[in-house]
Amino acid sequence: QVQLVESGGGLVQAGGSLRLSCAASGFTFSSYAMGWFRQAPGQAPGKEREFVAAVSWSGGSTYYADSVKGRFTISRDNAKNTVYLQMNSLETEDTAVYYCAADKTDRGEVVTSRPDYWGQGTQVTVSS
Secondary structure, X not given: OOEXXXXXXXXXXXXXXEEEEEEEEOOOHHHOXXXXXXXXXXXXXXXXXXEEEEEOOOOOOEEEOOOOOOOEEEEEEOOOOEEEEEEOOOOHHHOEEEEEEEEOHHHHOOOOOOOOEEOOOEEEEEEO
């Protein structure tokens, strides 16, 4: 069965760094674009998760939300079926549950707001 398993979350002080990983199995990883979304605490029920970053199936294209551009870097290793999110200069506003997602839209070039698969999430807490 399809699995996306996130790891690497935790508690960090503002200005610090974390690296999230998402290990995929049960589907052809190299055919899917991969992305990271987040949901902040207290977010209204039903509100869509916030897009953070995405990478195309080949790794050749990357996309970032304006709020993380220049601080976060997404990458993937198709040999290891894993996608990463390097988060630097973390801010308290980055506190959220971070979700990994896989999307085959446009032959794995983009991640939409309704990807094919979701992970269970990993908590990131940034303290001031």
